[in-house]
Amino acid sequence: MNRIAVVTGANRGLGYGIASRLVADGWSVALIDTDSEVVETASRLSGTTGEAIGLVADVTDPQACAAVAHHVESALGPIGALVNNAGIGGSSDLVHESDPAEFRRVIDINLLGPFNMAQAVVPRMIASKAGGALVNITSILAQQAEVGSGAYSASKGGLALLSQTMAVELAPHGIRVNSVAPGNMLTAMHVDHVQGLADRANITYDDALAQVRDTVPLGRHGLPDDIGNVVAWLLSPDASYVTGQTISVNGGAYLT
Numbered sequence: 001m002n003r004i005a006v007v008t009g010a011n012r013g014l015g016y017g018i019a020s021r022l023v024a025d026g027w028s029v030a031l032i033d034t035d036s037e038v039v040e041t042a043s044r045l046s047g048t049t050g051e052a053i054g055l056v057a058d059v060t061d062p063q064a065c066a067a068v069a070h071h072v073e074s075a076l077g078p079i080g081a082l083v084n085n086a087g088i089g090g091s092s093d094l095v096h097e098s099d100p101a102e103f104r105r106v107i108d109i110n111l112l113g114p115f116n117m118a119q120a121v122v123p124r125m126i127a128s129k130a131g132g133a134l135v136n137i138t139s140i141l142a143q144q145a146e147v148g149s150g151a152y153s154a155s156k157g158g159l160a161l162l163s164q165t166m167a168v169e170l171a172p173h174g175i176r177v178n179s180v181a182p183g184n185m186l187t188a189m190h191v192d193h194v195q196g197l198a199d200r201a202n203i204t205y206d207d208a209l210a211q212v213r214d215t216v217p218l219g220r221h222g223l224p225d226d227i228g229n230v231v232a233w234l235l236s237p238d239a240s241y242v243t244g245q246t247i248s249v250n251g252g253a254y255l256t
């Protein structure tokens with residue numbers, strides 16, 4: 001498999017954790033983000049062990065995704081791995097009170113984004129005849145319900161089943177497709193989520209954060225490296241017989 005990876009939503013948070021781990025492992029990595037800072041972020045990572053480039057693109061735009069695939073192959077070589085990480089939390093409105101446009105925006109980024117990137121990258125992977133691997137970042141909220149997370153859960157649950165379908169479709173080409181379902185990870189997205197919990201319960205942010213932490217059997221929030229480690233394993237030859245699976249990385253939260 002070609003050790004050239006595309007990671008979306010990689011300017012910060014879990015995507016940055018994934019990209020930096022892959023660069024440390026010697027991969028050449030294209031970091032994709034809507035935030036133009038990604039170019040600078042990638043140049044800081046580059047040259048440590050692997051190579052990194054940053055490209056500004058919105059995963060909701062199929063033409064931008066096609067341009068990313070073309071650019072990455074010209075700059076780094078044939079793509080061996082795609083990590084669909086870019087995502088948003090969306091509003092925390094109840095489903096029956098949600099703005100349909102906001103519901104569509106969440107689906108557009110979290111579900112159609114990975115679809116657009118797969119359409120851009122997978123035909124090239126197949127043509128390379130070198131196999132490959134896709135990892136889609138879903139969520140613990142693809143596995144259990146939470147009040148106010150309807151659009152988000154629908155998008156991530158859809159992505160989990162899209163991954164399984166693609167695993168079956170692409171197995172004959174030696175391309176594996178898996179999901180990673182993070183739990184409560186300390187990133188900007190989670191800060192927003194916890195602030196929403198605090199506002200609804202009329203408690204402080206710190207108290208809400210502690211309440212979330214107390215639901216985690218391992219007693220801590222997850223960190224971007226926790227996801228980077230698992231994605232690196234899923235992309236490695238050690239996971240060569242693993243496809244169509246969801247790996248939960250949540251400190252045991254799903255069990256409570």
Ligand SMILES: NC(=O)c1ccc[n+]([C@@H]2O[C@H](COP(=O)([O-])OP(=O)(O)OC[C@H]3O[C@@H](n4cnc5c(N)ncnc54)[C@H](O)[C@@H]3O)[C@@H](O)[C@H]2O)c1
Pocket residue numbers: 008009010011012013014015032033034035057058059060085086087088089109113137138139140181182183184185186187188189190
């Ligand atoms: N943080 C958590 O607790 C948690 C839990 C479960 C799942 N997740 C999932 O993990 C992924 C990363 O989350 P995070 O916490 O690092 O979020 P984050 O908000 O910290 O970072 C997301 C990154 O994606 C980029 N992005 C957003 N929309 C984009 C688009 N349309 N095109 C390209 N880039 C875009 C943002 O600019 C940002 O850099 C998301 O898919 C999220 O749903 C996070």
